[in-house]
Each structure stands twice: as structure tokens, then as C-alpha cells.
Amino acid sequence: MQNRVVVELASVPQNVAVARLLAAMVAAQANFTVAEVDEIKLAVSEAVTNAVIHGYGSQPEHVVRLEVTLFDNRLEVLVEDQGRGIDDIALAMQPAVSSDPDRMGLGFCFMESHMDSLEVESTPGRGTRVRMTKKAGSEHLARATGS
Template sequence: MKYINQMKLEFLSIPANVAFARVTVAAFASQLDFTLSDLEEIKVAVSEAVGNSIIHGYRNLPDRLIRIQAALTTDSLELRIEDDGRGIKDIKKALEPAFSTDSERLGLGFVFMQSFMDSFQVDSTPGHGTKVIMSKRAGSGTAPFNPEQ
């Protein structure tokens, strides 16, 4: 089997679950040798995707569901974060830095996801929902300090 571990989470679209999701995914990912800074980046990417599902996908309706699937290979985390919300009409436009359909937002969530993860993809169908698929490799950062070198 390609995966050494897998998990699924399903939770309500309430703001308190942004922190729940990011901490849970980081705890799962920490089974690999991600650096602390890698784990912080994973947390930001998860927060941005879950926040988008709550705010944009479900327009802050608190009784909808968000699903996360995470899997580990020997050296990477694969993540799928999904809602059944209103979807994105123009994905290309939504991915542009500083584009937001909400004038009070910065339009940087997708930029963070793209810069902090090694692969990133959005699938969305208006009226049906949005799926963000991302992955990050472990062990690609600075090598740990070795006093014998």
C-alpha cells in the first residue's frame, strides 16, 4: 500500500473548528519528520482552506459539514479539504493574489496555501462545493544539527 497512515475528519462549519482542524492535521502530520516550521505552514494552509469553506462555501451557516482526508506516505502528507457549499465560479480568478469576493478580505488564503504546500489544486462546481487538494514533503528543510559534522 502506498500509504503508511490515513485519517478522515468531518466537523461542523463553525469557527471554533478552524483551530480543531489545524491542530489535528498537524498532530497527524507530526508522525513524519516535518520541522516545526513545516508544521506551522501546514497549519496555516489548513486554517485558510477550512476558513474559506466556512466563510465563502457556507456563508457562515453553522450547521454544514466540512470533510478532511489526510494520508501519509513515508515522506509526505496528502490533504483533501472539502465542502458542499456554493462553489467557485471562476477558479482562475479566485487564485489571483489579492482577489476576493469580499471587499473586507485580503484575498491571500489561496496564495498562502500555494506557497506553503508543495502541490496544490482546487476543484469546484458552482452549487455543489469545493475541494482543495494539497501535499507537502517532509525532510526537505534544513538538516538537523549534527555536532560531529
């Protein structure tokens, strides 16, 4: 392990930006490209937004736990809330599925496409844990090999 930052964020929308910048600053310590750091920022924003809006129903007095770890050239991000949880994770992760008719239902799709791995664990009434990883420089590799 090269670095780890763990923070507890109040469940207010302002902390989406705080989480995003924190993840970006840790990512900047590895060989991520600017484009990759932007993807990490977007994925973290989506996960923290979900915790605030869906997990806690936009109530500000709760805690979102963010853990960002850098292992050599791989970043791991955990976003955890102790909110309402998700009944059907597979369904919630499908594109255009949202419990809110005013939302696009694309957050999990963005997380999945911008990161190398995405795992969601959730217990209704207990909370949700999102784990995402991304390896630095994999975009270069994909381009070079045409894969």
C-alpha cells in the first residue's frame, strides 16, 4: 500500500465535491492520466451522490464513509452509507433504472464504465457499500493493443 485516506463526510451535497477532489488528489500520486483522474472523479461523485440522495433521502445529519487507497498503480475507492439500502442490486445497476422518476438511472453505469471494477453490497435498512478499483495507465494499454 502506498497511501490511504479515510474520511467521514456529512451527508450533504456539498461533500460530493470534497470526496471527488480527495480521490483525485490521491490518484494524482500515481501514474493516472488526466482523463483517468476525471473518470475517477465522476465515479466517486456518482457513488457519494447516491449515498446522500438515495441512502439518506437527502437528510444531512448522517455519515458517508469514503476510503481511498493507492496500491502502487491501482486505486481502490470505497463509499459506504448506513442508509436505507437497496432491495434488488442487480436491478438497480441496470441502465435507466431509478427509484426516482426525475433521475436518469445512469450512476452505476457511469461507475462501471469509468472504473475497472465495481462491486455493490447492500442490506435493506442497513446500508450500502460500493467498491471500485482502477489501474493507472490501462487506457494507454488498451489504445496500444487495440483492445
